[in-house]
Amino acid sequence: MTDDVEIPEVNHVSGSGVPIRGNDIDTDQIIPARFMKVVTFDGLGEFAFFDLRFDDDDNRKDHPFNEARYQDSSVLVVNSNFGCGSSREHAPQALLRWGIDAIIGESFAEIFAGNCLALGIPTVTADSETIADLQDWVDANPDGELEIDIEAEEVTYGDETIAVTVDDAQRKALVEGVWDTTALMKSNAAAVRETARELPYVDDAAIPDAE
């Protein structure tokens, strides 16, 4: 039953970084639609940023995800409006399966950030100058450890500790381990039925009996 699903608390995420530069990187770039003709998310990792990583003949192009030095990286560092476009959860699923555990960026598209949260992936923000510095540092220190403290809203790298922002609801959800909301919301089933009954457009027959 639902109680069996363990939802870990996400307080700290640490690992080396990988920079992906550019604003408005949309979910079609993160995972092209042709790789979505699947009924599970398994195996999507190898298709992350596919068209930016490979040419028509499948030759590798210059892209951080192709570089040997970033293969063990787990913290993605991006610019503004990352993940705009389609609502496809395939995008964060592909990044997660490639090995990404957290994303630091200037800003995120809303649906994308929500999808990340549903997978326990923090989307942490900072201003553009801070991000540019961080991307440069990651370039120079591909094995360097970044540590994200979600509750304190801080990122530590090298000798630096910088202030970052984690959306309130996201922070609570991650730190308290309630980012997977299914069981939590299911426990309110009686109140859900009550809300439904009060809505004039919901036919009573559509409301299930109490379990």
Added chain:
Amino acid sequence: MSAETLYDKVWDRHKVTTLPTGQDQLFVGLHLIHEVTSPQAFGMLRERDLEVAFPDLTHATVDHIVPTADQSRPYEEDAAEEMMAELEDNVRDAGIDFSDPTTGDQGIVHVIGPEQGLTQPGKTIVCGDSHTSTHGAFGALAFGIGTSQIRDVLATGTVAMEKQKVRKIQVDGELGEGVEAKDIILEIIRRLGTEGGVGYVYEYAGEAIESLGMEGRMSICNMSIEGGARAGYVNPDETTYEWLKRTDYFQENPERFEELKPYWESIRSDADAEYDDVVHIDANELEPVVTWGTTPGQGIGISDPIPEPESLPAEKQDTARRAQEHMRVEPGDTMEGYDIDVAFLGSCTNARLPDLRRAARIVEGREVADDVRAMVVPGSQRVQEAAEEEGLKDTFEEAGFEWRNAGCSMCLGMNEDQLEGDEACASSSNRNFVGRQGSKDGRTVLMSPRMVAAAAITGEVSDVRDLKEVNLA
């Protein structure tokens, strides 16, 4: 009682409780599902031994992968057949209504919901598709969700959301001849940017919005997400009610219309409602808008020059440079005369009957330019049937367009309808992202259906108003 927006009122009516995260748990009045983003959610339900909580409030269709040429089963492409079969199994097991292609009711999810009367004012509507904002045209609170949230909605009938701010976009004045809803929304996104709407819901209001039919309102709400706003809506009015009356639900349950109308009236934004932001647009000033770049915010009036990247805000310059390189356009030029290889008339933005009618009046008696591949993909089987009955299919075919079956088709290239190589496409769809239409070198120019028709005829991006003896009715 404080003055409230439609958003406030619909939110409050659907709020179950506040969760420990500070998010609200919202009841979902209509959950639309399709073959691409739902199978994994059903899989998660099975893993957790959960059932669909409100199957009667859930409705399925198939649109993204469905072939638009030969729809006989099994589909030629194995992956498409597998996705379709998975959806069939899932909806059968859960007892969910499915507008599959054998029903005559199939189509793009954002076209069939309104057609059948499933979409109604004051409902909360979700779907694993970002263009769910379309349904806001009816005064519903409608937004796209990811697959884990689909799991939540299937299992609980609710979704966890943070309440957002409301920006009123007041569009005053009157649209000129040949200018339409698509031009309004492309102009809004150009002005406010692709992330200007993050954290906001858009309320579209004003004379130019109120004078639009439901299809035009849907085109506008549809692209709210391209401006970063997860939802957009128009307050329901007589135009909305007239549409609703004709739908299946209210034809079959006429008494429900009068029963529900007071609710619809009650959720309209109050005249003195306060907004977090208000933006004014003058419809009189608009001309047909086309995109020159690779985000929907990179648009210009058909007679305007493509901007110098240096003239844009610093954070937009790099994106603009890359976009101009990809599109092979030069700053200072207009988009008029940009050669196209493909004309695509379709998508959840612009493939409803009036869209096809307006475009048909442009192509009537004309021929598609040599070397241009032009196709019409109706938004639903019902649109297709109605268009065929009134002769639009013949008009398009006589002009040299291909007439296809309903689906998402070349908007996102998940079926066989794709750009090849570096083809340029005049498209009535909603996204011009690199690779969006199936080829990573493909070039997409977004525009209204009539502008697509004009481009198909001339073989280049053209001002539809300049065609000789053109019928802009």
